[in-house]
Amino acid sequence: MANKDSVAIRGGRILDPGRGVDLVGDVLIREGRIAAVGPGVAAEAGRIIDATGLIVCPGLVDIHCHLRDPGFEHKETIETGTRAAARGGFTTVCCMPNTEPPIDSRAGVEYILRTAAAQGVVRVLPIGCITRGRQGKELAEMGDLAEAGAVAFSDDGSPVADGALMRHALEYASAFALPVIEHCEELSLSHEGVMHEGWVANRLGLRGIPAAAEEAAVARNIALAEFSGTHLHVAHVSTAGSVEFVRAAKKRGIQVTAEVTPHHLALTDEAVMLAASVLSEVEGADGSVGLYYDTNAKVNPPLRPATDVQACIAGLADGTIDAIATDHAPHAIEDKLCEFDLAAFGISGLETALALCLTLTEVGAHGHAPVQLPVLIERLTAGPVRALGLARFVPGLGSLAEGAPGDVLVFDPDAEWVVEPERFASKGKNTPLAGRTLRGRVVATVYGGKVVYQA
Amino acid sequence: MVQRATRGKAAEEVRPPEGVDIPTWERRHVLDLDDFSRREMEQVMETADAMKEVLGREIRRVPTLRGTIVATLFYETSTRTRSSFELAAKALGADVVSVAAGASSVQKGESLVDSARTLQAIGADILVMRHRHSGAPYLVAGHVDISVINAGDGWHAHPTQALLDAYTIQQHLGDLRGKKVVIVGDILHSRVARSNIWGLTTMGVQVVLCGPPTLLPWGLRTDHRGNENRALPPVEVDTNLERAIEGADVVMALRLQLERQQAGLLPSLREYMRLYRVDEERLARAKPSVLVMHPGPVNEGIELSPAVAHGARSVIEEQVTNGVAVRMALLYLLAKGR
Amino acid sequence: MAEHVILSPEDIRRSLSRIAHEIVESNPTLDDLVLVGMRTRGVPLAARLAQRIADFEGRAVPVGALDIGLYRDDISYLDLKPQLKPTEIPTDIAGKRVVLVDDVLFTGRSIRAALDALIDFGRPQHIQLAVLVDRGHRELPIRADYVGKNIPTARQEDVQVFLDETDGRDAVVVLSTEP
Numbered sequence: 001m002a003n004k005d006s007v008a009i010r011g012g013r014i015l016d017p018g019r020g021v022d023l024v025g026d027v028l029i030r031e032g033r034i035a036a037v038g039p040g041v042a043a044e045a046g047r048i049i050d051a052t053g054l055i056v057c058p059g060l061v062d063i064h065c066h067l068r069d070p071g072f073e074h075k076e077t078i079e080t081g082t083r084a085a086a087r088g089g090f091t092t093v094c095c096m097p098n099t100e101p102p103i104d105s106r107a108g109v110e111y112i113l114r115t116a117a118a119q120g121v122v123r124v125l126p127i128g129c130i131t132r133g134r135q136g137k138e139l140a141e142m143g144d145l146a147e148a149g150a151v152a153f154s155d156d157g158s159p160v161a162d163g164a165l166m167r168h169a170l171e172y173a174s175a176f177a178l179p180v181i182e183h184c185e186e187l188s189l190s191h192e193g194v195m196h197e198g199w200v201a202n203r204l205g206l207r208g209i210p211a212a213a214e215e216a217a218v219a220r221n222i223a224l225a226e227f228s229g230t231h232l233h234v235a236h237v238s239t240a241g242s243v244e245f246v247r248a249a250k251k252r253g254i255q256v257t258a259e260v261t262p263h264h265l266a267l268t269d270e271a272v273m274l275a276a277s278v279l280s281e282v283e284g285a286d287g288s289v290g291l292y293y294d295t296n297a298k299v300n301p302p303l304r305p306a307t308d309v310q311a312c313i314a315g316l317a318d319g320t321i322d323a324i325a326t327d328h329a330p331h332a333i334e335d336k337l338c339e340f341d342l343a344a345f346g347i348s349g350l351e352t353a354l355a356l357c358l359t360l361t362e363v364g365a366h367g368h369a370p371v372q373l374p375v376l377i378e379r380l381t382a383g384p385v386r387a388l389g390l391a392r393f394v395p396g397l398g399s400l401a402e403g404a405p406g407d408v409l410v411f412d413p414d415a416e417w418v419v420e421p422e423r424f425a426s427k428g429k430n431t432p433l434a435g436r437t438l439r440g441r442v443v444a445t446v447y448g449g450k451v452v453y454q455a
Numbered sequence: 456m457v458q459r460a461t462r463g464k465a466a467e468e469v470r471p472p473e474g475v476d477i478p479t480w481e482r483r484h485v486l487d488l489d490d491f492s493r494r495e496m497e498q499v500m501e502t503a504d505a506m507k508e509v510l511g512r513e514i515r516r517v518p519t520l521r522g523t524i525v526a527t528l529f530y531e532t533s534t535r536t537r538s539s540f541e542l543a544a545k546a547l548g549a550d551v552v553s554v555a556a557g558a559s560s561v562q563k564g565e566s567l568v569d570s571a572r573t574l575q576a577i578g579a580d581i582l583v584m585r586h587r588h589s590g591a592p593y594l595v596a597g598h599v600d601i602s603v604i605n606a607g608d609g610w611h612a613h614p615t616q617a618l619l620d621a622y623t624i625q626q627h628l629g630d631l632r633g634k635k636v637v638i639v640g641d642i643l644h645s646r647v648a649r650s651n652i653w654g655l656t657t658m659g660v661q662v663v664l665c666g667p668p669t670l671l672p673w674g675l676r677t678d679h680r681g682n683e684n685r686a687l688p689p690v691e692v693d694t695n696l697e698r699a700i701e702g703a704d705v706v707m708a709l710r711l712q713l714e715r716q717q718a719g720l721l722p723s724l725r726e727y728m729r730l731y732r733v734d735e736e737r738l739a740r741a742k743p744s745v746l747v748m749h750p751g752p753v754n755e756g757i758e759l760s761p762a763v764a765h766g767a768r769s770v771i772e773e774q775v776t777n778g779v780a781v782r783m784a785l786l787y788l789l790a791k792g793r
Numbered sequence: 794m795a796e797h798v799i800l801s802p803e804d805i806r807r808s809l810s811r812i813a814h815e816i817v818e819s820n821p822t823l824d825d826l827v828l829v830g831m832r833t834r835g836v837p838l839a840a841r842l843a844q845r846i847a848d849f850e851g852r853a854v855p856v857g858a859l860d861i862g863l864y865r866d867d868i869s870y871l872d873l874k875p876q877l878k879p880t881e882i883p884t885d886i887a888g889k890r891v892v893l894v895d896d897v898l899f900t901g902r903s904i905r906a907a908l909d910a911l912i913d914f915g916r917p918q919h920i921q922l923a924v925l926v927d928r929g930h931r932e933l934p935i936r937a938d939y940v941g942k943n944i945p946t947a948r949q950e951d952v953q954v955f956l957d958e959t960d961g962r963d964a965v966v967v968l969s970t971e972p
């Protein structure tokens with residue numbers, strides 16, 4: 001007798017890398033939780049999803065995204081952002097507090113949770129500010145934020161520029177056993193820069209952001225984490241030097257975790273110069289396609305050259321980088337349709353993340369070894385959960401263990417599709433991938449036992 | 456929309472005149488010299504020859520672009536370049552509409568694209584624009600149907616300056632192949648330098664860049680992590696002027712913005728002048744036939760000593776005259792059939 | 794394309810001699826005469842005429858080259874523009890008697906442009922026109938003072954003048970699509 005409140009996902013290749021599961025079979029979800037995983041376990045169910053030839057894994061967890069709500073609702077709302085997440089295969093997102101007003105108080109956290117419960121399509125876990133108003137001067141009331149439900153602290157968008165304040169933030173946060181997520185940027189070095197400082201910036205006549213701007217800050221923050229003995233999470237790593245610092249720190253036993261975005265794994269700074277549709281065809285800057293100044297490729301940290309991309313991929317593969325996080329940053333059209341110097345930083349990434357990440361399973365254009373699919377999925381599910389310790393808020397999150405939330409992603413790793421930003425669920429259409437053909441498409445996203453997206 | 460009076464003949468009915476050399480010019484915009492072929496540059500310079508002859512007459516006017524509207528949209532103040540374009544347009548009989556964007560709707564928040572499209576709607580056929588942000592003319596060119604000429608965008612490009620520089624050199628030294636041109640000064644922030652690097656190397660020139668390390672662009676040196684240098688065509692770089700200027704056919708000094716010291720890029724103007732000012736002693740190391748050039752305006756005594764700036768080797772004023780001729784040539788070549 | 798020779802090198806030579814004599818006869822004095830050839834083939838023709846005049850009058854008449862590229866009235870219809878060359882007239886034409894020299898007179902528009910150009914240069918006392926071939930089909934009230942040969946043609950035919958100086962041979966041909 002089929003239980004109406006049950007969902008069966010049948011016949012797919014089930015990947016639950018956090019628990020070492022890789023088999024072909026069924027997933028049964030009952031009453032919003034994982035009931036069973038294995039061949040033939042979902043003989044009967046209220047709703048059946050045929051996953052033959054498809055991949056079935058835990059719903060993806062994005063520990064870094066910007067929902068813009070409250071304050072910038074023209075760019076995104078919790079509703080549209082979570083719909084975009086579902087479309088991208090994500091069932092949990094952690095939203096950054098650089099809203100207006102910023103989430104530096106209990107009221108802010110409660111607003112996020114309340115709005116997400118009422119209008120959100122997937123799970124939203126709020127991140128609270130490190131400093132009051134994100135001004136970088138005084139600590140925010142971390143105790144209050146923690147009690148209200150914040151899962152981590154970050155001033156993302158901005159670094160904590162003052163070293164002493166960062167030290168205090170790390171120390172103080174440890175009382176609540178919550179990580180500090182730091183956007184590592186030495187502002188005096190990145191000052192007014194708009195893209196990676198390299199030959200592309202020189203060619204385009206744009207002021208550059210040197211790799212050292214990120215690396216100097218990463219080094220400082222790792223030293224402070226070592227000193228305070230507390231958990232530092234490095235947001236959006238993008239350079240080889242940063243990966244090296246994190247690797248060395250982990251070797252020394254420092255409590256540091258790190259994340260990387262899909263675009264930093266798949267695109268280089270050349271994306272600024274060339275239109276997306278020709279990126280794959282053109283090897284170098286011979287001028288034949290004409291310069292483009294793609295503001296959709298303007299992001300902070302900036303896209304880097306191939307050597308840095310390769311280092312990030314290697315860091316992802318060997319576990320130096322614990323998680324892939326989208327840093328989804330939607331913007332309104334007018335924020336990007338302007339002079340490159342004046343354009344807002346950010347890429348709307350939730351709906352292209354999976355496909356971009358899947359490109360890593362092939363031998364890279366820049367010669368990196370392929371990343372195995374289970375490793376990739378781990379970095380999108382169990383990895384982020386582990387990095388921020390989210391399991392204590394939601395037991396079983398990022399896994400298909402029995403009793404874990406019924407959050408499942410079904411996707412077709414081979415299906416090709418063309419990126420059409422105007423069809424995004426996100427209000428942010430700002431992606432450098434417009435018109436590009438990608439491989440890997442979400443077939444169904446199940447959140448809490450409910451299908452929240454189906455292709 | 457302004458209604459245009461329709462003309463008698465459709466374009467297809469008119470055959471090109473017999474026995475007349477019609478070279479192909481397919482370029483709709485002039486945004487940078489990075490994709491100009493040698494042939495295209497020569498074509499511009501040959502056309503500039505004819506224009507220079509017009510500028511030598513008593514009545515410096517021909518009716519060629521009558522009915523064409525040239526709009527200048529300058530977001531950076533510039534007397535010389537804007538007047539040069541205005542005179543070029545008027546010498547060809549075109550009408551000129553000038554927008555100094557500081558005083559206009561820009562301050563009311565009108566976007567760059569909207570401003571350009573407004574000028575197109577008014578009837579402009581060619582848009583000449585200068586902007587302090589690199590890439591601005593590319594943004595505009597992607598959103599209008601008319602021709603766009605870049606009169607300078609940020610640090611990125613100043614193609615008409617580089618064309619008139621190449622033209623000036625050719626007028627004096629003939630074939631540019633194998634000539635040594637030394638560009639001295641703040642290369643990092645210079646759109647003149649970048650466009651000249653493209654233009655001169657296309658014409659076969661050996662380009663040497665000279666300046667303090669903090670004013671040389673990062674992308675000229677190989678990334679220590681092994682990324683190839685693919686920023687610009689191969690050029691030589693030297694931080695020592697005495698060495699760089701040895702045997703030069705042309706010395707081109709760039710304008711130094713006096714704020715560079717505040718930004719921590721230079722210790723002092725005094726040191727800059729001591730090390731990089733082109734004076735007669737340094738000039739003596741170049742060829743005796745050396746040309747001294749400067750895109751202007753010259754910071755008296757800083758980039759060039761007064762003796763050099765006003766001396767026999769200086770062709771700075773000719774650059775200005777040639778600028779009008781070269782800009783006339785571009786307007787002529789870009790003016791579309793209707 | 795069929796090529797039909799209208800004037801042989803000998804015909805051209807005789808025509809030019811006759812035109813040279815006619816110019817001398819029609820102008821009271823050679824002192825203020827200037828021959829201005831229209832680029833491109835009008836220029837060698839003007840030079841040849843000046844040579845003839847020098848041969849039988851012993852007088853050197855100044856020769857100039859006029860580029861009408863900047864004065865064409867069909868500029869706005871042509872996406873591809875003719876390559877411009879500078880105009881070179883070695884003497885002041887104000888008050889002078891100018892003989893414009895061109896190879897083929899057809900619609901008359903080139904001549905109109907040449908008149909505009911000349912007047913921009915100065916105010917000649919008198920302008921006359923010498924052409925090697927007049928093929929009819931005038932679109933403007935323009936006529937030649939000196940004509941080498943009148944050749945009636947169909948509008949769509951092409952009349953092409955070849956000169957030794959520019960093309961390596963002397964000939965005037967009519968090109969038509971019929972054999």
